[in-house]
Amino acid sequence: MATQFTHTQADRLVGEAFAMRAPLAAWWQSHARDLPWRFGRTTPWGVLVCEVMSQQTQMSRVVPYWEAWMERWPDAAALAGAAKSDVITAWGRLGYPRRALRLQECAKVVADEYDDRLPDDYDRLVALPGIGDYTASAVLSFAFGRRIAVIDTNIRRVLSRAFLGEESLGGSATPAERELARLVLPGDARASVTWNQAIMEVGATVCLPKTPQCDDCPLAAACLFLELGWPHLGQRRTRPRQRFAGTDRQVRGKILHALRELPAGSVLAYDDAAALWEDRVQLDRCIASLDEDGLIEIVDGHALRLPR
DNA sequence: TTCCCGGGTC
DNA sequence: GACCCTGGAA
Numbered sequence: 001m002a003t004q005f006t007h008t009q010a011d012r013l014v015g016e017a018f019a020m021r022a023p024l025a026a027w028w029q030s031h032a033r034d035l036p037w038r039f040g041r042t043t044p045w046g047v048l049v050c051e052v053m054s055q056q057t058q059m060s061r062v063v064p065y066w067e068a069w070m071e072r073w074p075d076a077a078a079l080a081g082a083a084k085s086d087v088i089t090a091w092g093r094l095g096y097p098r099r100a101l102r103l104q105e106c107a108k109v110v111a112d113e114y115d116d117r118l119p120d121d122y123d124r125l126v127a128l129p130g131i132g133d134y135t136a137s138a139v140l141s142f143a144f145g146r147r148i149a150v151i152d153t154n155i156r157r158v159l160s161r162a163f164l165g166e167e168s169l170g171g172s173a174t175p176a177e178r179e180l181a182r183l184v185l186p187g188d189a190r191a192s193v194t195w196n197q198a199i200m201e202v203g204a205t206v207c208l209p210k211t212p213q214c215d216d217c218p219l220a221a222a223c224l225f226l227e228l229g230w231p232h233l234g235q236r237r238t239r240p241r242q243r244f245a246g247t248d249r250q251v252r253g254k255i256l257h258a259l260r261e262l263p264a265g266s267v268l269a270y271d272d273a274a275a276l277w278e279d280r281v282q283l284d285r286c287i288a289s290l291d292e293d294g295l296i297e298i299v300d301g302h303a304l305r306l307p308r
Numbered sequence: 309t310t311c312c313c314g315g316g317t318c
Numbered sequence: 319g320a321c322c323c324t325g326g327a328a
Contacts, residue, residue, distance in 0.1 A: 055315045056323075095323035099316085132316045153314070209313075249323050256323095293322090 017184035027218035102130030154203025165224030
């Protein structure tokens with residue numbers, strides 16, 4: 001990996017990060033949201049479930065789903081043995097339901113290959129279905145207390161603003177962003193976990209994309225972005241706007257929602273599905289793609305149901 | 309009404 | 319680089 005910063009720059013970054021640690025840790029103590037998977041109240045598997053659910057949904061919406069999910073399927077083995085239809089139904093309206101199926105696939109591997117215990121090394125975690133770089137790193141840091149840089153868009157935004165004085169660009173994380181995250185991470189494992197959680201929390205609640213709340217920010221005293229007067233604030237959104245209305249995603253959501261509302265095991269007649277959407281070509285395409293994804297089954301060539 | 313703006317897969 | 323979902327906030 002090529003070095004992105006000069007020795008002088010790296011020294012400055014490490015020094016500034018060290019100065020931020022105490023105020024950031026103090027802020028975390030008093031401002032961390034009391035989410036049920038925090039502060040050692042769940043298992044590594046519970047942390048993984050919460051991270052997968054939070055990949056796509058605000059924490060406030062995740063909380064009730066996570067609590068019901070963990071009560072019903074407390075560990076990987078329990079989830080591995082569940083009916084797919086139950087898994088899809090319990091995922092409810094969290095969104096992106098293919099992830100519910102991947103989470104169950106992940107549970108099967110953990111139960112079968114790892115004796116129902118989540119592996120605690122990066123290579124094995126990232127090889128699990130539905131687990132990429134972010135989730136593997138988050139589990140290592142938050143569940144196992146390892147020292148590893150966690151990189152998501154919140155953390156990228158906060159670090160880029162505070163240390164470089166600029167907005168994080170769109171797309172995937174750059175080598176420079178990854179090196180920055182590694183440079184500023186405290187050397188002590190416990191301190192690194194607090195750092196990761198607190199930086200992420202600042203990004204979620206204070207250092208917002210369009211409206212940073214600098215008056216409430218524990219990093220304000222050292223923040224280069226604030227010092228420079230918010231240059232090009234919000235200039236680059238993390239990715240081009242993704243519309244929803246009228247897309248296949250909306251149609252797929254309507255079909256699955258109708259199926260979840262049905263009594264368990266019952267079938268949705270094609271005519272009832274057709275009533276959900278005017279464009280028959282698009283409807284048929286979405287039915288086919290849901291079938292390919294394993295989210296529905298087609299019965300007698302026509303009616304729909306959730307897979308067993 | 310528009311905005312929010314996610315990580316993983318193929 | 320395209321695709322996958324949602325509902326509450328602004």
